[in-house]
Amino acid sequence: MNPVLVPTNDVNSEHGILVMWFAEDGAEVAKDELLAEVETSKAVLEVVAPVAGVLLHAAAKGTEVSLTEPIAQLFATPAERDAYAAARAAAPAAAPDGPRATAKAVRRAVELGVDLASLRLDRLITVKDVEAAVAVPAPAADLPAPLPGAPGRQRILIVGAALGATQVLDILAGSTTQQAVAIVDDDASRWGDLVHGVPVVGGAALISELFTAGAFDAAIIAIGRSPAVRARFRELCASAGVPLANAIDPTARIATDVRLGQGNIICAFCHVATGVRMGDNNFFSAYNSFDHHSVIGSDNASGPSVYTSGRVTIGSRIRFGTGIVIEPDVTVGDDAAIASGAVLVTSVPPEHAVKTKIVTTTVVPLRR
Amino acid sequence: MIFAKELGDTLRGALDGDRRVVLLGEDIADPYGGAFKVTRGLSTAFPQRVRTTPISEGAIAGISAGLALAGYRPIAEVMFGDFLTLMFDQVVNHITKYQAMYAGQATCPVIVRAATGGHRGYGPTHSQSLEKHFLGVPHLRVVAASLYHDPRVVFADFLGRDEPVLYVEHKLLYPQHLTLPVHGMVGDLIATSDCSPGMLPTIRLSAVPAAECAVSVLAYGYPALLAAKVVERLAMQEEIFAELVVPAQIAPMDWAPVLSSAAATGSVVTVEEGADGWSWGSEAASVLSRRLFGKLRRPVDVVASAPTVIPSSKTKEAAVLVGGAQIEAAIRRAC
Known part of the structure; x- marks a missing residue:
C-alpha cells in the first residue's frame, strides 16, 4: 500500500479543496498519472500517482482535505485494495461519547478498580471524581436516630x-x-x-x-x-410544612411591643428595642442592637456588634460584617452586603455592596 | 472553512450588505487576491469597490481617511503589519482625532486590516506584531482576529459604529479552521462568552469550571491558539487546570471578564507575540495589580517575545518568538 500525498511546500496552507478526481475509485493507474487537483490558498496543485497501482480514494470531490494526510492509497492488486477498504469500513468508529477523563484520572481509576463509564459525569473526569466514587457513603441504617x-x-x-x-x-x-x-x-x-x-x-x-x-x-x-x-x-x-422556631439567648433584651417572626437566631447580649418589627429566619450574632421602631426583613445574617439607630429599615437577605453602625432613618435594600466597620449615613439600594476604607491593618499574602 | 476564507466571506457580506463599503490594499484584486488570498474573488464580484492601490501605506491611509470622512466605509488591507508604521501619523494625528475634534459632526470610521506575526521565516521586517504601539491611542479600537470569534460578528460591530479600528490578523490563523464555541464547548474545553455593554465578547476556555482552575491565561490572536493547546494538554495529562481568557478587542480592554477569572484563580499569566516590555501584558499587569491588590497569590507573569530582531532562519526565529514551551513554563510557575 502506498499513500498518495499532495505535493506542496506552500507554508501558508494546511488544507485545500479537492477540486477534481481524474482517476476513478478502484481504477488501475500508472506511475506519474494525473490523479487529482487540489486547490490551496496559493495555487491549484496537480497530484500524480507516486507508483503504479489500484486506487482507493480517501476523500470525495469538493471536500476539504488536509495537506499532510494522504488523499488516496495505491495497492498492488484489486483484491488487496478491496480487503483494505472492507477492513476500514468494518473498523468500529472511535466512540466519541465515551467518558472524558484526564490521564491521571484514568490511571487512578485502574488502581482503584473504578469503571469510568459508571460515573456518568457530563464533564471532564478528574482524580477527585474517581476517588469520590470509591468513598462509600455510610448506609442509612447506621445513622443515629x-x-x-x-x-x-x-x-x-x-x-x-x-x-x-x-x-x-x-x-x-x-x-x-x-x-x-x-x-x-x-x-x-x-x-x-x-x-x-x-x-x-x-x-x-x-x-x-x-x-x-x-x-x-x-x-x-x-x-x-x-x-x-x-x-x-x-x-x-x-x-415541607415545617415550622421554624426562634432561638433567643437568655441574655438578649427583647423590649415591649416587639413583633418577631419565626426562625430568628438572636445571640447573646443583643438588644431589640421597643416597636421593632422583625421578619423570619434572621441570624443575628452577639451584641447586635436594633433601636426603636426599626423594621427588619427576613433571611439576614450579621456578625457581632451591628448597631442601628431608631427607625432604620433593613430589607431581606442582607449580609452584615462586624462592627457596623447605622444612622436613623437609613434604609438598607434587599440583597445588599455591608462590609465590617461601615458607618451607614445614607441608604443603600438593593443589590449593592458597601465597601469600607477604614482599614487599620493591611493583610498581604506571605512571601514564598 | 479556513479563517482566510471565513474572513473573505465576511468581507463579501459587508460589500453586499452596505454600498458604502470599499476595499483598498496592495495586490488585493484578482487574480492574485491578496498576499494571503483573503480578498480572492471580491474584485471580480465588486470591481468598483475593491481596488488595488500603489505600494504606499501612506496613500492607503490617506485615501481611506478621505473616503471615511466623505461617508464611505473603507476597509484597508495592510499586506504586512510591519508597515503599519507608515500609517502611524495619519492614524494618530488625523483618523482618530476627527470625531472628538469636531464633537461628532465629522466621523472617520476607517477599518485597517493588517496581517501580522511571525513563525513563517519571513525575517525582521515581515514578521512583527507591532500592535502594541497602537494600544492606548485615544479613540482607536484595536481588535485581534481569533479562531474563537466569528469575523462576521466582529465586522458587523465595526460597520455598525463610527469609530476607527485596527484589526490585526496573525498570519498563522489564515490556514486554520474557526473553532467557535458550540453548545458551550470548544473541542474538549468548556467555553463561556462574557461581554460588557459596548464591548466585543471575551471567550473563556477551561477543562474544568473556572473556580477549580489554578491560573488565568490572558492571550489574543495566534498565541491564544498555542495557549489553548497547552491548557488542554496540561489538564488532560497532569490535571494542571488553567482558564484561558481570549478577548477580541485588546484596546480599550473589557477588564470585567479578566478580573472575574483572575479573582477566581488568584494567578495570571499574559501571553503576546509582540516584543517584551511596554506592552499589552505589562498594561494588564498594571491594571490587575491595582484592581486586585492583595487578592492574587503572585505577581502577574508577562510572556512576550524577546525584544530583538526576528531572524529569518526558522530555528533562530523560534528562539525569539513566544511559543508553546514558554507558555507552558509560565503556567507551571503560576500554579
Whole structure:
C-alpha cells in the first residue's frame, strides 16, 4: 500500500479543496498519472500517482482535505485494495461519547478498580471524581436516630452542623422550653457525629421525612454566613410544612411591643428595642442592637456588634460584617452586603455592596 | 472553512450588505487576491469597490481617511503589519482625532486590516506584531482576529459604529479552521462568552469550571491558539487546570471578564507575540495589580517575545518568538 500525498511546500496552507478526481475509485493507474487537483490558498496543485497501482480514494470531490494526510492509497492488486477498504469500513468508529477523563484520572481509576463509564459525569473526569466514587457513603441504617426529647419541650431540628449549630445549641442549652433533638447537614462526612451531644442524623433531604414521622416540632437554620443559603432552607422547610422556631439567648433584651417572626437566631447580649418589627429566619450574632421602631426583613445574617439607630429599615437577605453602625432613618435594600466597620449615613439600594476604607491593618499574602 | 476564507466571506457580506463599503490594499484584486488570498474573488464580484492601490501605506491611509470622512466605509488591507508604521501619523494625528475634534459632526470610521506575526521565516521586517504601539491611542479600537470569534460578528460591530479600528490578523490563523464555541464547548474545553455593554465578547476556555482552575491565561490572536493547546494538554495529562481568557478587542480592554477569572484563580499569566516590555501584558499587569491588590497569590507573569530582531532562519526565529514551551513554563510557575 502506498499513500498518495499532495505535493506542496506552500507554508501558508494546511488544507485545500479537492477540486477534481481524474482517476476513478478502484481504477488501475500508472506511475506519474494525473490523479487529482487540489486547490490551496496559493495555487491549484496537480497530484500524480507516486507508483503504479489500484486506487482507493480517501476523500470525495469538493471536500476539504488536509495537506499532510494522504488523499488516496495505491495497492498492488484489486483484491488487496478491496480487503483494505472492507477492513476500514468494518473498523468500529472511535466512540466519541465515551467518558472524558484526564490521564491521571484514568490511571487512578485502574488502581482503584473504578469503571469510568459508571460515573456518568457530563464533564471532564478528574482524580477527585474517581476517588469520590470509591468513598462509600455510610448506609442509612447506621445513622443515629433523633433524641427523644424531654416532655413538654419544643423539640428542635437544627439545619447545618457547622459552627452555627454550636451557637444555636449554646442558646438552647439553658432553655427550659426548647430542646435540640437532631441535626441535618448535606456534608455526608458529618453524618453520625455528635455536636454537643446532639446527633447529625443525615442530609437536609430528611427534614420532611423526620417531621412527618413526628421526630421534631420545629426547625432552626443554623447557617450564619450566607443569607442565600438561609433563604433556600427556609423555602425548603416551608414547602415541607415545617415550622421554624426562634432561638433567643437568655441574655438578649427583647423590649415591649416587639413583633418577631419565626426562625430568628438572636445571640447573646443583643438588644431589640421597643416597636421593632422583625421578619423570619434572621441570624443575628452577639451584641447586635436594633433601636426603636426599626423594621427588619427576613433571611439576614450579621456578625457581632451591628448597631442601628431608631427607625432604620433593613430589607431581606442582607449580609452584615462586624462592627457596623447605622444612622436613623437609613434604609438598607434587599440583597445588599455591608462590609465590617461601615458607618451607614445614607441608604443603600438593593443589590449593592458597601465597601469600607477604614482599614487599620493591611493583610498581604506571605512571601514564598 | 479556513479563517482566510471565513474572513473573505465576511468581507463579501459587508460589500453586499452596505454600498458604502470599499476595499483598498496592495495586490488585493484578482487574480492574485491578496498576499494571503483573503480578498480572492471580491474584485471580480465588486470591481468598483475593491481596488488595488500603489505600494504606499501612506496613500492607503490617506485615501481611506478621505473616503471615511466623505461617508464611505473603507476597509484597508495592510499586506504586512510591519508597515503599519507608515500609517502611524495619519492614524494618530488625523483618523482618530476627527470625531472628538469636531464633537461628532465629522466621523472617520476607517477599518485597517493588517496581517501580522511571525513563525513563517519571513525575517525582521515581515514578521512583527507591532500592535502594541497602537494600544492606548485615544479613540482607536484595536481588535485581534481569533479562531474563537466569528469575523462576521466582529465586522458587523465595526460597520455598525463610527469609530476607527485596527484589526490585526496573525498570519498563522489564515490556514486554520474557526473553532467557535458550540453548545458551550470548544473541542474538549468548556467555553463561556462574557461581554460588557459596548464591548466585543471575551471567550473563556477551561477543562474544568473556572473556580477549580489554578491560573488565568490572558492571550489574543495566534498565541491564544498555542495557549489553548497547552491548557488542554496540561489538564488532560497532569490535571494542571488553567482558564484561558481570549478577548477580541485588546484596546480599550473589557477588564470585567479578566478580573472575574483572575479573582477566581488568584494567578495570571499574559501571553503576546509582540516584543517584551511596554506592552499589552505589562498594561494588564498594571491594571490587575491595582484592581486586585492583595487578592492574587503572585505577581502577574508577562510572556512576550524577546525584544530583538526576528531572524529569518526558522530555528533562530523560534528562539525569539513566544511559543508553546514558554507558555507552558509560565503556567507551571503560576500554579
